[in-house]
Amino acid sequence: MTQAQQPKARRITIEPITRLEGEAKIDIFLDDEGNVDNAYFQVVELRGFERFCQGRPVEEMPRMTTRICGVCPGAHHMASSKAVDAVFNVDPPEPAKKLRKLFYCAHIIHSHLAHFYAFAAPDFVLGPSAEPGKRNILGLIEAVGLEVGKKVITARSYAQRIQEMIGGKATHPVCGLPGGMSKPITEEERKEIEEMAKSLVEFSKFSLELVDNIILRNKDYMNLIRGDTYYHETYYMGMVDQNNNNKVNFYDGVIKVVNQKGMQYARFQPKDYLNHIEEHVEPWSYLKFPSLKNVGWKGLVDGKDSGIYRVNCLARMNVAEGMATPLAQEAYEKMYDVLGGKPSHATLAFKRIIRKAGLNHIRVHDLRHTHATLMLKAGVHPKIVSERLGHANIGITLDTYSHVLPGLQEAAAEKFDQVLDESDKIGNIDVSKLLAEGEEIDSRPCRSRTCDTLIKSQAPLCGFNQL
Amino acid sequence: MDKKIKLAIGLGSTCAGCDIAILDLNEKILVLASLAEIVFWPTAMDFKLSDLERIGKNEIDISLQHGTIRTSEQEHIAHLLRERSKVMIAFGSCSCFGGIPGLCNLTSKEAIFETVYRDTPSTVNPDFITPKTEVKEGGYLLTLPELYEEGKALPQVVDVDYYLPGCPPAVELIDRLLPIIAKFLETGELPPKGMVIASDKTLCDECPLTKENKMISKIFRPHEIIPDPKRCLLEQGILCMGPATRGGCGARCINALMPCRGCMGPTAEVKDQGAKMISAIASILGVENEKDLSEDEVEKLVNQIKDPVGTFYRFTLPVALINRRIKEGS
Amino acid sequence: MGGFEPKVIGFCCNWCAYAGADLAGISRIQYPPNLRMIRVMCSGTIDPLYILEAFQKGADGVFIGGCHPGDCHYMAGNYKTRRKVSLVKRLLSQLGVSPQRIRLEWVSAAEGQAFAQVVTDFIEKVKELGPSPLNQESARHG
Numbered sequence: 021m022t023q024a025q026q027p028k029a030r031r032i033t034i035e036p037i038t039r040l041e042g043e044a045k046i047d048i049f050l051d052d053e054g055n056v057d058n059a060y061f062q063v064v065e066l067r068g069f070e071r072f073c074q075g076r077p078v079e080e081m082p083r084m085t086t087r088i089c090g091v092c093p094g095a096h097h098m099a100s101s102k103a104v105d106a107v108f109n110v111d112p113p114e115p116a117k118k119l120r121k122l123f124y125c126a127h128i129i130h131s132h133l134a135h136f137y138a139f140a141a142p143d144f145v146l147g148p149s150a151e152p153g154k155r156n157i158l159g160l161i162e163a164v165g166l167e168v169g170k171k172v173i174t175a176r177s178y179a180q181r182i183q184e185m186i187g188g189k190a191t192h193p194v195c196g197l198p199g200g201m202s203k204p205i206t207e208e209e210r211k212e213i214e215e216m217a218k219s220l221v222e223f224s225k226f227s228l229e230l231v232d233n234i235i236l237r238n239k240d241y242m243n244l245i246r247g248d249t250y251y252h253e254t255y256y257m258g259m260v261d262q263n264n265n266n267k268v269n270f271y272d273g274v275i276k277v278v279n280q281k282g283m284q285y286a287r288f289q290p291k292d293y294l295n296h297i298e299e300h301v302e303p304w305s306y307l308k309f310p311s312l313k314n315v316g317w318k319g320l321v322d323g324k325d326s327g328i329y330r331v332n333c334l335a336r337m338n339v340a341e342g343m344a345t346p347l348a349q350e351a352y353e354k355m356y357d358v359l360g361g362k363p364s365h366a367t368l369a370f371k372r373i374i375r376k377a378g379l380n381h382i383r384v385h386d387l388r389h390t391h392a393t394l395m396l397k398a399g400v401h402p403k404i405v406s407e408r409l410g411h412a413n414i415g416i417t418l419d420t421y422s423h424v425l426p427g428l429q430e431a432a433a434e435k436f437d438q439v440l441d442e443s444d445k446i447g448n449i450d451v452s453k454l455l456a457e458g459e460e461i462d463s464r465p466c467r468s469r470t471c472d473t474l475i476k477s478q479a480p481l482c483g484f485n486q487l
Numbered sequence: 488m489d490k491k492i493k494l495a496i497g498l499g500s501t502c503a504g505c506d507i508a509i510l511d512l513n514e515k516i517l518v519l520a521s522l523a524e525i526v527f528w529p530t531a532m533d534f535k536l537s538d539l540e541r542i543g544k545n546e547i548d549i550s551l552q553h554g555t556i557r558t559s560e561q562e563h564i565a566h567l568l569r570e571r572s573k574v575m576i577a578f579g580s581c582s583c584f585g586g587i588p589g590l591c592n593l594t595s596k597e598a599i600f601e602t603v604y605r606d607t608p609s610t611v612n613p614d615f616i617t618p619k620t621e622v623k624e625g626g627y628l629l630t631l632p633e634l635y636e637e638g639k640a641l642p643q644v645v646d647v648d649y650y651l652p653g654c655p656p657a658v659e660l661i662d663r664l665l666p667i668i669a670k671f672l673e674t675g676e677l678p679p680k681g682m683v684i685a686s687d688k689t690l691c692d693e694c695p696l697t698k699e700n701k702m703i704s705k706i707f708r709p710h711e712i713i714p715d716p717k718r719c720l721l722e723q724g725i726l727c728m729g730p731a732t733r734g735g736c737g738a739r740c741i742n743a744l745m746p747c748r749g750c751m752g753p754t755a756e757v758k759d760q761g762a763k764m765i766s767a768i769a770s771i772l773g774v775e776n777e778k779d780l781s782e783d784e785v786e787k788l789v790n791q792i793k794d795p796v797g798t799f800y801r802f803t804l805p806v807a808l809i810n811r812r813i814k815e816g817s
Numbered sequence: 818m819g820g821f822e823p824k825v826i827g828f829c830c831n832w833c834a835y836a837g838a839d840l841a842g843i844s845r846i847q848y849p850p851n852l853r854m855i856r857v858m859c860s861g862t863i864d865p866l867y868i869l870e871a872f873q874k875g876a877d878g879v880f881i882g883g884c885h886p887g888d889c890h891y892m893a894g895n896y897k898t899r900r901k902v903s904l905v906k907r908l909l910s911q912l913g914v915s916p917q918r919i920r921l922e923w924v925s926a927a928e929g930q931a932f933a934q935v936v937t938d939f940i941e942k943v944k945e946l947g948p949s950p951l952n953q954e955s956a957r958h959g
Contacts, residue, residue, distance in 0.1 A: 031627075038533045041503040043560075049627050058625055064632050065500050065558050066618070068599035070607055072590040075911075076797040079710050083748065084801075087587045090504020090655060108710075138510060138531055152533035157510070158520050170514060177513045188743025190511070191504040191655050195743050197710045203744040298611045301604050304622045304629040308603070308610065317611075593911070762866040765908065769865075769901035777896040778887060789903040796911040808869040812913040813950040 030054075036064075039139040039156070041091045044307075063307035078107050082196035091134060093192050094127030094183060098271060101196030106291060108198040116200035119186055121271045122213070123193070126182035128270055129220055130190065132333075133176040136227070144234055144241060168230075175223040178216040185209050221347065228351055236358060246359065250367040253280040253322045255312055255329035258336035259290075266341040276339045277312065280324050282363040286312070298327075338363035492548035492668055494523035495539070496578075497568045498530070499554025499561040499641070500588050505579040506530035506553075508655035515662065522668045523549075527568075539567055547572040549668065551651075553579040555588040555805070556639040560632035569645040574677065576664075577641040580654040580750045584760075585805025587654070589638040592804050592811035593796065596636050640805050650683040654750035654802060657736045660684050685751055686735035693734045694741050698722065701771040706791035709745060720746045721771075726798055731757070731764035750802045759808045761799035768792070823877035823943040827852045827936070828867065830860040832890040833925050834882025840929030848933035849940040852880060860884070861894025865905045868919065872909070875952055878918045878943040880936065885923040895923070913950055917942060 035045040048059045073084055082100040086093035098120060105112060112120070138157040145163050146155050154162070161169030180190040186205060187193030195202045205213070235241045244250070259273040260266045266276065275293070277286040288296055299308040300317040311317045311327030318326040329335070337356075343349045356362050496506070510531070512519060526547060527534045550572035556562050569575050580586045591599065600617050604610060622629045641647055651660060663684050671677055686693065698719045707724040714723045720741070721727040727746035733754050740747055753760035773780060773788045780788065792798065800807055829835040835856045841848065857863060860883030871879050881902060883895040899921060906916035920939045924932045947953075 035536045036498075036529045038529045038535075039531060041506075041530065043498060043500070043529075047627070047629060058627070060624070060627075060629055062629065062631060064560060066599070066603065066634055067500055067555075067557065067588045068591050068594070068603060071594050071599045071602040074602075075593070075794065077708060077793050079708055080794075080797070083745075084587060087502050087504070087654070090502035090507050093502075093504065134507065134510065152535075152538070153524075156528075156532040158516070158525075161517070166517075169517075173513050173516070177511070180511060184739065186743075188741075188745060189739045191507050193743075194740045194745040199710065202709070203716065294608055297609055299607070299609045301610065301612045301616045301618075303616050303619045304624050304631065306618045306631065306634070310609070313611075759866050759869060761908065762864065762869055765865040765901060765904045769897050769904055772900055774893075774896075777893065780896075782899070785899050786903060789900055789907065792904065792907070794911075795904060795908040799908070808866070808873045809909075809912050809914070809951065812911070813953075814913045815915050815946070815950050 037061075039142070041089055044305075060304060062305045066306040078104055079198050083192070083194055086192045090191050092127070092131050094124060094131070094187070094190075097187070097193045097196050098124050098127075101198075102272070102290070104196070104198040110199035112200040115204065117272075119201045119205065120196070123183055123186040123195070124271045126179045126186075126213075127190075130176055130179035130183065133172065133179065137172045137176075171223065171226065175220055178220055182213050182216055185213060225347070242358075245366050245368045251365050252330075252367055253324075253365045254326070255279055255285060255315070255324075256335035256338040256363060257329045257331050258339040260340050261344075266339075267344045268336050268340040268342070269344070277329060278339045278363060280322075280363070280365070282338065286314075334364060334367070490672055491522060491524045492672060493546060494519075494525050494668075495527040495547045495550040495568055495572065496525065496530075497527065497539075497550060497552040497564045499552060499565065499582060500557040500638070501554030501579075501581060503530050504655040505581075508579075508653075508658060508661060511658045512661060515665065518665055519668075522665065522672060536564075539564075539571070542571045544570055545573050548671070549574045549576065551576045551578040552641055553582045555581040555586050556635075556641065556644050557588060557591070558632040558634050562635075562639075562644055563632075565641060565645045574648045575641075575645060576649045576651055577647045578651050579656055580652050580752065580802045582641040583650045583652045584752045584803040585638050585640040585810075586802050589640070589803075589805040590797070590801070591638045594812065596634060637811060638805050643805065648680050649678070650681075650685075652683065652685055652733065652751045653736055656684075657739070659737065660735055683733070683755070684735075685733045687755060688734050689754055690729040690732045690734040690736070690738060690741075690747050690751070694719070694729055694738050696720065696741060702774045703772055704775055704788075706772070708793070714744065716744055720744075726768070726792065728760075728764055728799070730767040731760050731799075748801050749799070752803055760803045761796070761807055764799045765795070821944060821948060823851050823940060823948070824875060825852045825878040825880055825940060825943060826871040826876045827854045827880040827882065828857050828860065828863050829854055829880075829882040830884060830890075830895075831856055831858050833884035833888065834860070834922070834932065836926035837882070837924040837928045837932040840926065841933045842929075844929045846929055846933040848936045851940045851943075852936055859889065859891050859894040860898040861889070861891065861896075863898060863901070865901055865908075868902075868905050872914060872918070872949060872951055875949070877946075877949040877952065878920070878939065880939055881919070881921045882924050882932070883921070885925055888925065915946055917946060918949065 030050045032048040032050070033045060034048075037044045037046060042063065043065045044061060044063045046059065046061050049057045051057045067088075069085065069088055073081060076084065081104055082097050085096045085100045088096055101120065137160065142150075142155045142157065142160045146159050148155075150159065153159070161172075183190035183193060186201075187195040188202075235245075255277055257275060257277045259269050260276050261269045261273050275286075275288050275290055275296075276284060277296070279285045286296055296313055297310050298313040298317070299310050301308055309317070309320075310329075312329050313327070315325065315327035318328075320328070322328065337343075337352060343352045356364065359366055496509070506528075509519075510516060525532060526542065527539045547568070550568040552565055552568055552575070554561065556565060577583045581588060585592075604612055604617050605615050618631055618634075620631050620633050622631075651664070653660060667678060691698070696719045697717055699722060701719075701722055703722065703724045705724050706726060709725055712723065712725070714720055714725060719727075721729065725746050727741075728749035729741075729747045731753060732747055732749045733751040736751050738747075749760060749764070753763060757763050773785065796804070804810055829838055835854070838854060860881055863881060868879050868881075881898065883898050884890065886895055886899075889895040902919060902921045906919050909919065910916045920935070920942075922935045922939075924935065
């Protein structure tokens with residue numbers, strides 16, 4: 021292996037990325053002052069479906085392309101089924117389309133629940149610097165309590181069950197055929213699905229409430245979400261109804277692209293995608309970079325001159341003019357109220373509020389740990405730190421931070437401010453308490469800033485490799 | 488008892504369906520959590536490679552790995568887990584047999600790169616830039632693992648103790664791990680090495696469809712007919728891998744009235760799943776008037792099977808007797 | 818191609834082809850020694866596995882000898898054989914191995930001369946094709 025000239029700067033490698041599907045690592049390069057000079061998200065593998073699917077019968081594609089991803093196989097299955105319809109130039113009968121839509125709605129629920137509760141929520145409920153062993157679905161269930169935990173598990177199990185009833189399997193479904201679906205559902209199955217669906221609507225309301233309590237009422241989180249760290253002005257692409265009401269459509273419709281101001285930039289049928297999307301290659305990642313053909317690839321930058329566009333939750337809502345159902349519409353309007361208008365460029369927003377995130381971003385693990393360490397070093401009472409971090413008991417705080425405890429002193433955030441000029445503060449809350457009381461936790465005003473100064477000024481970052 | 492085993496879940500070239508399958512244990516995930524301390528699980532937990540590297544030899548009780556071995560890093564993880572674990576389980580079809588990514592063996596890395604990074608209609612890459620294991624970028628050295636020419640199953644890379652096949656494994660099979668772990672905690676006993684956590688019989692045994700007589704004269708692609716929903720699909724002419732595939736999966740694909748594609752792999756004594764299926768098909772195809780068929784007509788009959796390798800070896804190519812495409816004269 | 822002596826495995830059914838081979842022997846009819854013969858009771862018992870394994874273990878060609886259709890000692894075995902062999906040929910060509918490396922012939926017990934002829938013919942063909950690509954690869958990698 022050749023030894024390249026390495027600058028003196030430090031390198032932080034996050035390897036592998038976690039709580040996501042896909043194999044990748046992140047390299048963050050710091051300059052001599054400890055500011056981030058550059059960062060690279062590198063996908064570390066390629067399978068080659070585009071090649072080895074060639075030579076296989078086309079109707080097998082809906083069953084093979086699902087293996088691209090086992091978290092969203094339903095999406096691959098539906099897209100592939102539609103593509104195969106087009107190859108045979110057939111239009112499925114109405115019942116088949118309805119079954120596909122029903123299947124796909126259930127799929128969205130599973131994948132978004134899995135993302136929100138298993139992948140993303142641990143960051144907010146447990147806080148980004150909880151030990152790695154806790155910052156996950158199991159830790160989440162511990163923190164929110166068994167009752168809430170079971171609610172979450174049951175809801176996702178319903179979504180999986182509905183998919184299974186229609187598609188054979190939830191993960192890697194098999195029902196899509198050119199021109200339709202492999203089998204109908206019985207009246208009993210339909211009733212069962214309807215019951216589960218009602219329950220899922222209730223659960224969605226519950227999730228919105230949870231988000232309201234944990235995130236929307238937390239000024240620190242909201243400042244983070246609305247702040248500049250995760251702000252990217254890009255184009256957005258999503259599917260809306262064929263007619264001009266522009267409501268979000270999951271299964272079928274027209275592709276709409278809006279610009280950074282929310283104005284329609286393009287509108288096209290899915291089959292015409294090649295006129296609008298191209299893929300760029302870099303030698304440092306196995307994954308390619310799609311961009312808007314007519315704007316062109318300008319690198320990993322935002323703005324209207326860069327062809328970068330985003331898809332999935334936030335994008336879907338940015339391009340649409342509303343949701344198809346009333347409760348969702350209510351939540352949609354509220355979301356934009358909270359975010360300060362449409363379109364929203366707040367990367368964290370959609371993930372935390374209504375749907376699953378589609379993008380990768382650097383997480384804030386280090387910020388919380390830093391905050392806690394610095395507060396304790398400055399003499400803030402461990403009990404206060406413990407509550408701010410949302411630890412179930414002070415023992416956890418004492419164990420984790422015993423190396424920085426000077427003794428029992430006073431003055432929390434004032435001291436903290438004295439240590440640093442600027443800081444991000446991420447507080448945390450006792451979730452079950454909050455759900456019971458609906459209380460708003462006051463936290464110090466947060467001045468937003470990027471991670472770099474934080475990294476420079478403190479000692480071990482938990483969980484990262486360092487040079 | 489507060490005692491727990493240490494459990495690690497590693498990834499090869501995976502789609503993460505196996506991880507979702509574990510989450511599909513639903514509430515029983517809490518039973519798992521009561522029996523096992525998970526020390527590595529990238530899809531769901533934040534432990535890093537460096538955490539895994541710090542673990543001592545045999546400190547992990549049980550490791551599962553899912554995903555095909557396609558890259559140097561994935562092979563490294565397999566070795567890391569094997570060295571640090573008392574028990575290694577090949578979890579999921581990719582790990583047990585190579586899985587669908589193993590179909591890369593039908594092509595070459597060069598051809599894959601040409602398609603992915605140059606020939607696909609959406610790709611714009613006039614200089615044919617391709618990923619490199621080492622790149623100087625903006626003054627920094629960036630590295631990528633090497634993508635191998637072939638896809639391998641886990642047992643082709645490390646010693647495997649148990650197999651849990653399926654794409655993904657059925658939750659009722661994953662469930663069987665729980666009493667195994669509990670027993671291990673209690674008595675230290677483990678099942679015999681080499682055990683496959685699945686049925687020992689073929690799918691036909693648990694398939695709910697009625698079998699009448701196996702004689703087919705015409706093969707239909709799944710969309711070409713609307714089959715009788717009560718009768719064996721293979722008998723109706725739709726190729727179904729049931730006769731050559733292990734059961735235990737709940738026949739879920741059959742329940743959707745779609746044929747089995749063999750993800751559970753072959754039964755115990757079968758060396759090569761595809762060969763077995765060819766044998767089975769040959770026994771029942773064109774039997775009715777076999778004496779009257781000319782050699783040409785036999786050819787025509789057999790040619791109804793459009794894609795032998797993709798149909799009979801979809802999940803098991805890397806472990807087949809002839810496990811890759813090698814060109815004549817190459 | 819000078820000097821390449823193919824290794825060919827021959828599966829011959831007890832009642833017809835093997836007997837035919839015996840007859841060729843008794844009659845002192847010459848044919849190339851490259852064929853390694855394996856006697857089976859019926860060509861229909863030849864599992865595709867044997868053919869694949871033969872190639873995997875280094876055979877450059879596989880010969881299958883059975884009874885003429887209609888004459889199978891077990892009535893219908895050879896009908897299965899021809900379907901099996903046809904399918905295996907198709908599989909092998911997808912794997913990059915020429916289907917010409919498999920030869921299925923019907924040879925009766927009385928056809929000593931014919932046996933020698935078809936075998937000679939097949940060995941010539943395999944010589945022409947060269948070493949099996951599976952062998953070429955292992956030869957390349959030592």
